[in-house]
Amino acid sequence: MQEVWTVSRLNERIKDLLEGSFECLWVEGEVSNLRRPASGHIYLTLKDERSQIRAVIFRTAARMPFVLEDGMHIACRARLTAYLPRGEYQLIIERVEPRGLGALQRAFEQLKARLQEEGLFDERHKKPLPLLPRGIGVVTSPTGAVIRDILQVTGRRFPSVPIVIFPVRVQGPEAAPEIVRALAVLNGEEGKAAPPPEIEVIIMARGGGSLEDLYPFNTEEVARAVFRSRLPVVSAIGHETDFTIADFVADLRAPTPSAAAEMVVPSREHLRRQLAETGERFRQARRRLAAGWRERVERAALRLKSPARILGDYRLLVDERRERLCASLERRLEGRRQELGHLHGRLERVHPGVMIGTHRMLLTHRRERLIAGIGVFLRNRRSALDREGIALRGLDPLGVLQRGYSITRRLADGLIVKRAVDLAAGEGIAVRLAAGEIRARVEGIRERGGVHHRNPAGYEGRE
Amino acid sequence: MAKDKFEEALKRLEELVKRMEAGDLTLDESLKAFEEGIRLIRFCTRKLDETERRVEILLRDEQGETAAVPFLPEE
Numbered sequence: 459m460q461e462v463w464t465v466s467r468l469n470e471r472i473k474d475l476l477e478g479s480f481e482c483l484w485v486e487g488e489v490s491n492l493r494r495p496a497s498g499h500i501y502l503t504l505k506d507e508r509s510q511i512r513a514v515i516f517r518t519a520a521r522m523p524f525v526l527e528d529g530m531h532i533a534c535r536a537r538l539t540a541y542l543p544r545g546e547y548q549l550i551i552e553r554v555e556p557r558g559l560g561a562l563q564r565a566f567e568q569l570k571a572r573l574q575e576e577g578l579f580d581e582r583h584k585k586p587l588p589l590l591p592r593g594i595g596v597v598t599s600p601t602g603a604v605i606r607d608i609l610q611v612t613g614r615r616f617p618s619v620p621i622v623i624f625p626v627r628v629q630g631p632e633a634a635p636e637i638v639r640a641l642a643v644l645n646g647e648e649g650k651a652a653p654p655p656e657i658e659v660i661i662m663a664r665g666g667g668s669l670e671d672l673y674p675f676n677t678e679e680v681a682r683a684v685f686r687s688r689l690p691v692v693s694a695i696g697h698e699t700d701f702t703i704a705d706f707v708a709d710l711r712a713p714t715p716s717a718a719a720e721m722v723v724p725s726r727e728h729l730r731r732q733l734a735e736t737g738e739r740f741r742q743a744r745r746r747l748a749a750g751w752r753e754r755v756e757r758a759a760l761r762l763k764s765p766a767r768i769l770g771d772y773r774l775l776v777d778e779r780r781e782r783l784c785a786s787l788e789r790r791l792e793g794r795r796q797e798l799g800h801l802h803g804r805l806e807r808v809h810p811g812v813m814i815g816t817h818r819m820l821l822t823h824r825r826e827r828l829i830a831g832i833g834v835f836l837r838n839r840r841s842a843l844d845r846e847g848i849a850l851r852g853l854d855p856l857g858v859l860q861r862g863y864s865i866t867r868r869l870a871d872g873l874i875v876k877r878a879v880d881l882a883a884g885e886g887i888a889v890r891l892a893a894g895e896i897r898a899r900v901e902g903i904r905e906r907g908g909v910h911h912r913n914p915a916g917y918e919g920r921e
Numbered sequence: 922m923a924k925d926k927f928e929e930a931l932k933r934l935e936e937l938v939k940r941m942e943a944g945d946l947t948l949d950e951s952l953k954a955f956e957e958g959i960r961l962i963r964f965c966t967r968k969l970d971e972t973e974r975r976v977e978i979l980l981r982d983e984q985g986e987t988a989a990v991p992f993l994p995e996e
Contacts, residue, residue, distance in 0.1 A: 589927075589928040589931070590927045590928050590968075600978060600992075609976060613974060617971070617972050617973070617974045618968070618971035618972060618973055620975040620976070620977070621975070621976045621977070621992075622976075622977050622978075622979060622989060623977065623979065623992055624978075624979045625978060625979070625980075643979065726969050729931075729965075729969055730969050732931075733931070733934075733962065733965050733966065733969065736931075736934055736935060736938055737962050739938045740934070740938045740941065740958050740962065743938055743941035743942045743944075744941065744951075744955055744958070746942075746944070747941055747944065747946065747951050748951075750944065751948055751951065
């Protein structure tokens with residue numbers, strides 16, 4: 459017995475079959491019959507050379523990275539569904555990517571313009587790279603030259619920087635979401651703890667390829683993920699001459715993966731040299747400071763004098779003063795000496811010796827005159843004396859005596875008797891003759907003229 | 922990881938050297954600066970001399986968990 463289906467049941471079965479067989483697929487084709495009704499959904503027909511299929515993009519679907527136009531070649535991620543009321547099947551497109559150079563180019567330009575206007579490419583959003591990152595995250599294919607180059611360069615320049623690779627597809631339709639997720643995980647945004655060790659910079663790289671190959675890096679979602687990244691992103695996508703939108707958004711664009719590695723990791727040698735220089739400056743500054751301190755201490759020590767030193771200083775002072783004193787005294791003495799010299803000279807001129815000499819001369823002179831005078835005087839006197847002598851001789855009593863006269867002397871008192879009356883009878887007398895003397899006694903006197911006198915002395919003259 | 926301190930260590934060292942070259946540190950400060958400077962230089966030199974590599978790759982296991990495993994690049 460034939461089973462009889464109702465139309466609805468048939469359509470439902472078809473729908474189940476379709477939706478069960480095609481969970482999610484990628485379909486490529488040309489856009490045609492593009493309609494944008496007021497509802498906001500986009501209806502189109504996707505076709506190739508021989509066949510076509512209906513498609514719809516709901517308003518709620520992921521935002522279009524570019525504006526669809528009839529004739530564009532696109533690839534879509536979609537699911538099949540059947541619209542039962544009309545018995546039609548269609549694709550519900552969830553994601554659209556451009557295909558074909560024209561479409562790709564136009565999509566690229568449209569997105570670039572839009573994001574640029576939004577400011578995603580602005581310099582002020584670009585973050586600086588750390589000098590020496592704690593860790594590097596690499597978003598790239600785990601196989602191929604790119605990762606090898608990056609590892610080689612970092613190994614040569616600074617091997618001890620840890621590297622964490624998040625492997626992704628770098629082309630094809632599933633690449634973009636993977637790249638977005640990679641960036642999120644490396645930024646520590648995934649629920650789990652951040653992958654050890656802590657990453658401070660991300661390199662996003664892939665090798666050269668066609669515009670189509672590079673497409674994932676021209677998508678809005680990757681661009682926004684790069685913009686959102688808390689960590690700085692260095693992009694090295696395609697050849698040196700390729701510029702993707704990711705390159706514009708990235709914090710730094712490198713022409714090649716090796717260049718990216720060089721930008722991210724410093725040269726150990728360079729740092730060593732820098733450190734050596736700084737170290738040298740440090741040591742020199744240290745030496746200078748130490749010398750400075752030593753000098754200050756020494757200067758202070760100098761000022762801090764030991765008693766011996768103080769004494770020494772005073773001795774010097776005293777010596778110096780003494781020197782000056784002596785010199786000054788010497789000078790004064792010299793002055794006085796000169797004065798003395800002068801005075802001496804002057805004195806010399808009035809030397810008593812001189813005067814004495816003069817006087818002596820005078821004296822001598824006078825003496826001579828005196829002597830001469832006395833001589834004369836004496837001569838005169840001698841003459842006189844001689845004369846008198848002669849005269850005297852004539853009167854010499856002894857001479858007289860020669861003539862027989864005699865000198866009588868009273869013995870009692872020696873009186874030379876000139877008068878007989880001076881004698882009394884019996885008085886002793888001495889009579890000096892020319893030769894010899896007579897001692898006699900008076901027998902009597904006779905005055906002149908023969909008058910007899912009594913001795914006044916009381917002597918009774920005997921008669 | 923003490924690696925994060927390299928950059929700071931270098932900056933701090935540069936600061937110290939500048940201050941010492943300016944010359945107006947007290948004796949105490951000078952001594953402390955010497956010590957710290959020498960420490961920093963040793964630290965930085967050590968960092969520069971490390972040659973141990975550490976490359977890991979994040980792999981998703983069956984449960985969708987991400988785990989880091991050592992990476993050996995194909996030659």
